[in-house]
Every structure is written in C-alpha cells, then in structure tokens.
Amino acid sequence: MSSPLARRAQKMRLPFLTQKGQLEVPSPTEKDLLKEDAGVCVFKDPHEELHSLPQPYRMINKLVNLLFDQSWEIIEERDRLREAELSRVQPTIYPPVFQSKLNNVPNCMAISQDYVFIGGAKGFSIYSLYNAKQIYVWDKLKVGVTSIWATDLGTEVLVAPVDGMGIIRLFYLYKDGLFFIKTINEADDTSKQMPCINLEISYGGDFAAFLLQGAGDTWLDVYKLPKESWLKEVEHPQVTTNPKKKVKQPQLNTLDPMASDNLEMDVNVCFRGDVKLSVPVHIMKIKPPKPITGTTFKSPLEVFAKVEGCYGLGSGHNHFIKDSQWEQQAAIFNAMYKESLDGDSEEGPPSMATFHFLLASCVIQMPAEVKSPSGVAGVIGVHWMGHHNFFLYSLNRTLKDKVEPEGVWPCAAPIALSLLSCCCSYLVLACEDGVLTLWDLAKGSPLGVVALPEGCVCQSIHFLKWFVVHEGRNVYPEGPVTSQVTCVVLCTDASLHLVAASRTQGPTIRTLVERPAKHPDEAVCAVAPVQPLPGMVLVFSRNGSVHLLDVAGPQIVCGFAPPRPFHLAAPWKPVFVVSAHQPYFLLRGDRPDGAEATSEARDIPKSVFYFHFAAYPLLEDISRNCSIPQADLPGSASWPQALSLEERCESFLQKRFQKLEHQVKEQEHWTRLRRYSLLLQRENVKK
Structure with missing residues (x-):
C-alpha cells in the first residue's frame, strides 16, 4: 500500500496520470504498467478540473485568485517602496519659527510690506510678518472672506477682500489707520447681484479691474484709483461724524480667554470709519467679444470706400467675410466632425477672462496724443476663455468713450493661460495646444516660441x-x-x-x-x-x-x-x-x-x-x-x-519718429486707394 505522502506527490505532478476509478500508487517493480493501463488512463491539465466546476464556484475561484494576485502585487510594491525610502537620502525637514493660533478658519492669505492679511469667517485680520503678532481684526461681515489681495503703494497698502457672496471692498492701510474706501459691486437686490470672480490691481496701484459675472452676463469693469488724493486725505483728514450715531470700533479677537480689556492699548492699527476717501473713477466696461458674423458689404470696393483709416483691415479684429462663406465653412466642419459633435450642446457666453496691466512700450500701438507717465500702466491686456485673440485697450479714456481695442494679438490656438512678470517687462501666452510665446515688452519683440512635451497641458x-x-x-x-x-x-x-x-x-x-x-x-x-x-x-x-x-x-x-x-x-x-x-x-x-x-x-x-x-x-x-x-x-x-533712462528715451523717440513717418506714407496710400475705389464705384453705377 502506498503512503499518504506518496499519493499527495502523485496528485501534484503537472500534468499527472489520472485513472478512471480508484487510484493506487503502483510499485516500482511493475514493468508492464503502461501496457496494462493504456485503456483506462488519460492525461489532464490540473486547471481543467477547476474549469469544470459548476457555477457559481468557478466564478468564486477566479475572484479569489484575482484578489490574491492583486494583494500580492500591493505587498511587493510596498516592500519596494520601503526599500527605496530606506536607501534614499531624506532631505532635512525644518519646523516653523512662529505659530499664529486662530479662532476661525483662515481661508486665504496675502503679504504686503511688513504685514500679513488673513481672511477669516467674518472679515480679515492683520498680523506682523516678523513676530506673528496680531495687529487688528476687521469682522463686520456675515459671510467669510474667500480671497484677499494686498498691493504695495509705497508707504501705504491697498487691501481688497472678496467675501463668499462675491462682494469686493477696498481698504486703505496707512501707518496706524485702516480706512474704508468703497464697496465695488454691492446691490440692494440680491437677485441682481454681480459677484466678482477675478480682480487685478496694476503695479503701483494706479488702476484696478474687476471681472463680474451673473444673470447670464459677464463684463470687466476698469477703475482709476486716486491714490494721490488718498494720501492727502489721510495726512490731513476731514472728520465727518454723526452726533446721533457713534462709530463703534470693532473688538480685537484673541485666543487668550484671560486677556483683559486693556489689550486694545497694544493695538497698533485702528479703524478710521469717520474719514471718507475719494472713490475710484470708473473709466471702462469691457464685454466679451461678439461672435464673428457675415458682413453686409457686397464687394471689396465698398469695403475700401467706407472703412476709414489704414489700420481697419488686417488688425486682427476687423474681418469682412460674407454670410455665405461662413455657412460653407460651418457645413464643411460639421460634416467632417459629425460623430464628435453629436449630442454636444451650444456653448454659452465666455465666463472667464485673464487680464494684465501693461506699461506703454513700442510693441503696443498707442495714439500719438496719449501721454502716459513713466512707470504707470497705460494698457490693459485681456483674453477670454476659448478665444484666440489677446486684446489691448488703452487706459487713457473716459466712460463716455467708445470701448474698442487699440490692438489685437491673434494666436494660432485658443489662449489657455497668460502671465505678466512683476517688473511688467515680460509676458507669456500659453495656448491650449501646449505652445508658449514669450514676449519682451520693453524691447518690443518676442523672445521665442517653445512647445511643451506632447500630451502636456499648461x-x-x-x-x-x-x-x-x-x-x-x-x-x-x-x-x-x-x-x-x-x-x-x-x-x-x-x-x-x-x-x-x-x-x-x-x-x-x-x-x-x-x-x-x-x-x-x-x-x-x-x-x-x-x-x-x-x-x-x-x-x-x-x-x-x-x-x-x-x-x-x-x-x-x-x-x-x-x-x-x-x-x-x-x-x-x-x-x-x-x-x-x-x-x-x-x-x-x-x-x-x-x-x-x-x-x-x-x-x-x-x-x-x-x-x-x-x-x-x-x-x-x-x-x-x-x-x-x-x-x-x-x-x-x-x-x-x-540702458540708462536717457538712452532708452532717445532710442524710443527715434523708433517712434520712424514709425510716424511710415504711418504718414501709409495714410497717403490709403487715401489714394479710397479715391480710386469711389471712382470705380461711380463708373459701375453709370454702366
């Protein structure tokens, strides 16, 4: 008789000999075993027995094996990670030097000069950058502050918190006083409220732009900030108090429950609600570009005859294409990408825009009569989501002036991102196809075009x-x-x-x-x-x-x-x-x-x-x-x-004079072209 160990070894053979009926381990002395059992023995794969199991046991077996294999892979991966971590040189981890303990959740932070501004549940707090000491708390809101901007104006700081309702307020921090300027977009009717979804303040604080969106509409409001008037008004304040209503100073929030009431004596900043500052001046309202439609002109001669100025054509935003041409292009596009377009709904109006305040330079075409001080923004550049063009608008205008871009930079693909350097000398335009264009605004020419690796999106x-x-x-x-x-x-x-x-x-x-x-x-x-x-x-x-x-x-x-x-x-x-x-x-x-x-x-x-x-x-x-x-x-x-300031001014004036001479010649050619088109139209009418 065979032992249990021998029978187990016989069953684990791959492939093994299976007999029909009861199996016994033959003795090694039997020589004619294959001849006698040739009719009753077959070769089988051990996995075939598992496949022959009835449902649901076959599925359970597969799931158990799959779970075991995946678990084993996870264990091996963790072992490799542990070995790699042990062999890797770990960098030195440094702890913080200060800790500010807060009562509410700090949603956002900003730094300007020596101050730290932290937006919280009902307002914002001001802290010292060097010792994390709380200086002041302004907490008069019913909702929390979601974002906060702080711009250095020299010895002053312009603070712009945005609350959870999208309402933006402007504050002016000067020495030991915090002054309230204005609420930009607050409405009496909440249904007509236009939340602010983005804002930008120019370098130096001369201009500010706020992107407002709501009720299916979007636009960009541009303001001129009277910072010179603010400085005079805070240095020589004209206090306007109401004898019937006392100005209540907000209380300082502290974490120490044992703090006494005389803690306010240590506060370095106080709120000056009794001083009114000049409000910003609204100079421009920029709306998203309208979709391109067909022109009503019937012939090119009519276009040349009615368009004034040689810069009307080919500037990136004046295109004269017939409706029939647009219909043909749309039909070709829909036929080519029919499968991809099925089920897609029409796109709504653009909801996001990125904008930058640019200094006047030779790369930006500006009217000759416009004079912008040195170091002050003269142009705002805007690009809307899903559009190819980067629009340039002059800031030297009033609200009554017609809002039209002074220049347009077209790109081969929709612009996804853009960034202006802190010195306002360099601009990067990143398109959706991964191509980046680097502009040197001071010199007035691009530094180059570079493409990200394939599959990378900025x-x-x-x-x-x-x-x-x-x-x-x-x-x-x-x-x-x-x-x-x-x-x-x-x-x-x-x-x-x-x-x-x-x-x-x-x-x-x-x-x-x-x-x-x-x-x-x-x-x-x-x-x-x-x-x-x-x-x-x-x-x-x-x-x-x-x-x-x-x-x-x-x-x-x-x-x-x-x-x-x-x-x-x-x-x-x-x-x-x-x-x-x-x-x-x-x-x-x-x-x-x-x-x-x-x-x-x-x-x-x-x-x-x-x-x-x-x-x-x-x-x-x-x-x-x-x-x-x-x-x-x-x-x-x-x-x-x-270059020095004198050399830069001399070079700029020479380039400007050469450009003016070229513009005069172009204007003369354009005038002759208009006269010739009018003459041809008259001859066509006579015929």
Missing part, C-alpha cells in the same frame, strides 16, 4: 528672477539685466518644466519633475517661486509634503512641515503665501480629527505657521550671499546690460 506659470550658477551656487547678477527670462511651468499631468530664453539664444525647455506614473501621491499640485533664494521654488505634493527645489540641479534642498499633530487638510489645494521681498512663507496647518489630537490641538482648530528661510543653517548662507557683481562673472562683457 496648468500654471511662475516667473523666476534671472540667476546664474557661479562656482556651484546660484546667484543673482547685480545691476539690471535685460532680455533674460526664466519661468517654471506646471502641467496638468503634474510634470514640472523649466523654460528659459534670452536675446542671444532661443528658448529652451527642461523637465524638472517627471509625471509620477506609479506613485500618484507624489504628484506636484502647486508651485511658488522664492525670490530671496536664487533659482529656488517651493513644491507642494498631494501627500502633504513641502520641499524646496533647486531648479539648476534639479535637486531637493530641504523640506518644511508643521509640527505634529498638525498637517495639511487639503494637500491638493494648500493655503499658503510667499513674501516677494522678505525670506518668509506662511502655511496653514489643521489639527487631525479623531483620537490622535491632543487636548491642546483640539482647542485650536486652525493655525498659520511662519517659516523663515534665513533662520535655518542650510539656507542662511544662500539668503545672505545671493548676489554677485557682474564683473566677477565669466563672460560678463557679453551680457546684455540695461
């Missing part, structure tokens, strides 16, 4: 101050440098790219962070440049990590994290702000929910953490020695230097 663009690598470290060249631009592009697939261009060579593109195909939790969701550190950007990942990336490497320098048990509640949309001039950045941290939270953390729902780059040993030397004279750099003689 999500955000960030300018970096021009830097060079000298003796293994990143430094800023001292003195002005022209026609040199560097920007970081974050794509929708979480890949990060560095784009650089200069006058002497064409644009280049380099990948900094690849798309995380196997580890989606490491995907980059936000990027912020750090101006005090040359060539450095903050990178926020979906797993909640915050790292400082050196784009010259590229390599991770260090990391930042709030103290435990705080973490980022929404890592894919972090709430942070980076100072443009001081080595600080602020990050919102949330306490964990559940048993992990300590008693102290439960009492403080939200906190804002202050990180100071110069306070960390690894970054202290970089922040202090971040510039170098251009004479010490190799090849400094070939660097493009910025």
Whole structure:
C-alpha cells in the first residue's frame, strides 16, 4: 500500500496520470504498467478540473485568485517602496519659527510690506510678518472672506477682500489707520447681484479691474484709483461724524480667554470709519467679444470706400467675410466632425477672462496724443476663455468713450493661460495646444516660441528672477539685466518644466519633475517661486509634503512641515503665501480629527505657521550671499546690460519718429486707394 505522502506527490505532478476509478500508487517493480493501463488512463491539465466546476464556484475561484494576485502585487510594491525610502537620502525637514493660533478658519492669505492679511469667517485680520503678532481684526461681515489681495503703494497698502457672496471692498492701510474706501459691486437686490470672480490691481496701484459675472452676463469693469488724493486725505483728514450715531470700533479677537480689556492699548492699527476717501473713477466696461458674423458689404470696393483709416483691415479684429462663406465653412466642419459633435450642446457666453496691466512700450500701438507717465500702466491686456485673440485697450479714456481695442494679438490656438512678470517687462501666452510665446515688452519683440512635451497641458506659470550658477551656487547678477527670462511651468499631468530664453539664444525647455506614473501621491499640485533664494521654488505634493527645489540641479534642498499633530487638510489645494521681498512663507496647518489630537490641538482648530528661510543653517548662507557683481562673472562683457533712462528715451523717440513717418506714407496710400475705389464705384453705377 502506498503512503499518504506518496499519493499527495502523485496528485501534484503537472500534468499527472489520472485513472478512471480508484487510484493506487503502483510499485516500482511493475514493468508492464503502461501496457496494462493504456485503456483506462488519460492525461489532464490540473486547471481543467477547476474549469469544470459548476457555477457559481468557478466564478468564486477566479475572484479569489484575482484578489490574491492583486494583494500580492500591493505587498511587493510596498516592500519596494520601503526599500527605496530606506536607501534614499531624506532631505532635512525644518519646523516653523512662529505659530499664529486662530479662532476661525483662515481661508486665504496675502503679504504686503511688513504685514500679513488673513481672511477669516467674518472679515480679515492683520498680523506682523516678523513676530506673528496680531495687529487688528476687521469682522463686520456675515459671510467669510474667500480671497484677499494686498498691493504695495509705497508707504501705504491697498487691501481688497472678496467675501463668499462675491462682494469686493477696498481698504486703505496707512501707518496706524485702516480706512474704508468703497464697496465695488454691492446691490440692494440680491437677485441682481454681480459677484466678482477675478480682480487685478496694476503695479503701483494706479488702476484696478474687476471681472463680474451673473444673470447670464459677464463684463470687466476698469477703475482709476486716486491714490494721490488718498494720501492727502489721510495726512490731513476731514472728520465727518454723526452726533446721533457713534462709530463703534470693532473688538480685537484673541485666543487668550484671560486677556483683559486693556489689550486694545497694544493695538497698533485702528479703524478710521469717520474719514471718507475719494472713490475710484470708473473709466471702462469691457464685454466679451461678439461672435464673428457675415458682413453686409457686397464687394471689396465698398469695403475700401467706407472703412476709414489704414489700420481697419488686417488688425486682427476687423474681418469682412460674407454670410455665405461662413455657412460653407460651418457645413464643411460639421460634416467632417459629425460623430464628435453629436449630442454636444451650444456653448454659452465666455465666463472667464485673464487680464494684465501693461506699461506703454513700442510693441503696443498707442495714439500719438496719449501721454502716459513713466512707470504707470497705460494698457490693459485681456483674453477670454476659448478665444484666440489677446486684446489691448488703452487706459487713457473716459466712460463716455467708445470701448474698442487699440490692438489685437491673434494666436494660432485658443489662449489657455497668460502671465505678466512683476517688473511688467515680460509676458507669456500659453495656448491650449501646449505652445508658449514669450514676449519682451520693453524691447518690443518676442523672445521665442517653445512647445511643451506632447500630451502636456499648461496648468500654471511662475516667473523666476534671472540667476546664474557661479562656482556651484546660484546667484543673482547685480545691476539690471535685460532680455533674460526664466519661468517654471506646471502641467496638468503634474510634470514640472523649466523654460528659459534670452536675446542671444532661443528658448529652451527642461523637465524638472517627471509625471509620477506609479506613485500618484507624489504628484506636484502647486508651485511658488522664492525670490530671496536664487533659482529656488517651493513644491507642494498631494501627500502633504513641502520641499524646496533647486531648479539648476534639479535637486531637493530641504523640506518644511508643521509640527505634529498638525498637517495639511487639503494637500491638493494648500493655503499658503510667499513674501516677494522678505525670506518668509506662511502655511496653514489643521489639527487631525479623531483620537490622535491632543487636548491642546483640539482647542485650536486652525493655525498659520511662519517659516523663515534665513533662520535655518542650510539656507542662511544662500539668503545672505545671493548676489554677485557682474564683473566677477565669466563672460560678463557679453551680457546684455540695461540702458540708462536717457538712452532708452532717445532710442524710443527715434523708433517712434520712424514709425510716424511710415504711418504718414501709409495714410497717403490709403487715401489714394479710397479715391480710386469711389471712382470705380461711380463708373459701375453709370454702366
């Protein structure tokens, strides 16, 4: 008789011998086994027995095997990740230097000069940037502040909070006083309320634009800000008080329940509701471009005869095409893409616009009689969602003037994003097909055109101050440098790219962070440049990590994290702000929910953490020695230097004079062409 172990070994043979009837393990002495059992033995695959199982056992078996295989793959992947993490050199993680404990949820933050503005549940708070001390709280709203802007006006700050209803208010911060200016879009009837979905304030605070949308309509309101009048009015205030109604000062919110009432004596800023400031002047209302329709002109001669000025044709926004031509093109398009268009509804009016305040330069055509002060915005550039054109409107107009663009820059594809540098000298237009156009507005010519890798769609663009690598470290060249631009592009697939261009060579593109195909939790969701550190950007990942990336490497320098048990509640949309001039950045941290939270953390729902780059040993030397004279750099003689103000004015005047001469000649040719078209029309009528 065979043993149980021998019978088990016989069954595990692949393929094994199966007998019809009862199976026994034959002794090795039987020589004619195959001859005797040839008629009763068959060869079978062991998996065939599983396939022959009845339902639902066959399906259950497949699901169990699939679950086992997937679980085993996950286990192996975790082991590989654990081994890779152990072998990888972990960057140094730095804690914050200050912590602001808040009563309400900080929805948004902004930094201007030495102040930090935090939008909360019923208003906004003002803090000191250097010690995280609360200076003032303005909390008169019924809804929370969702976004806040703070613009430096020199010694003053213009604050623009937007609440949850889309209502925007303007405040003026001067020394120890906070002044209310005006509510821009508040309506008595809530059904007619036009929420503000975007705003922009010009460099220097001379103009402001607000994108309003509601009730199926969208437009852009442009205001001129009387900042000179504001300064005079706050220095020599004219107090207008009402004896029947006392101005109630808002109370300061503190976290210390034992704080006494005399805490208001330590407040450095007070609200001056008794002083009225001049309101902004509405100068322009820009609506989305109308869809192109056919012209009523019957012949080209009629077009030349009735259009005034030689700039009416070919300027990007005056096209004379017949209705029949549009119908033919629409029929061809619908026939070619019939399958893709089935079931699609008609697109509504454009709901989003991006706009920038540009300085007057030779690339922007302006009327000869318009004179704009140096350093003051003279043009607003607008592009609407889904449109190919970038429109340029002059800011030297009144509300009675007809709103027409002075210039149009057409693009080959719809413009998805655009960004203006902080110095207003460079502009980037990113199209939906992944093509980026870099413009040097000061020189009046493009620096180049570059295409992102195939499949990458631009999500955000960030300018970096021009830097060079000298003796293994990143430094800023001292003195002005022209026609040199560097920007970081974050794509929708979480890949990060560095784009650089200069006058002497064409644009280049380099990948900094690849798309995380196997580890989606490491995907980059936000990027912020750090101006005090040359060539450095903050990178926020979906797993909640915050790292400082050196784009010259590229390599991770260090990391930042709030103290435990705080973490980022929404890592894919972090709430942070980076100072443009001081080595600080602020990050919102949330306490964990559940048993992990300590008693102290439960009492403080939200906190804002202050990180100071110069306070960390690894970054202290970089922040202090971040510039170098251009004479010490190799090849400094070939660097493009910025011209002096007199040389720039002389060059601009010469180019302007040459352009005026060319315009006079074009106008003469246009006049002759109009006369000839009128003559031909008269002869056609006589015939």
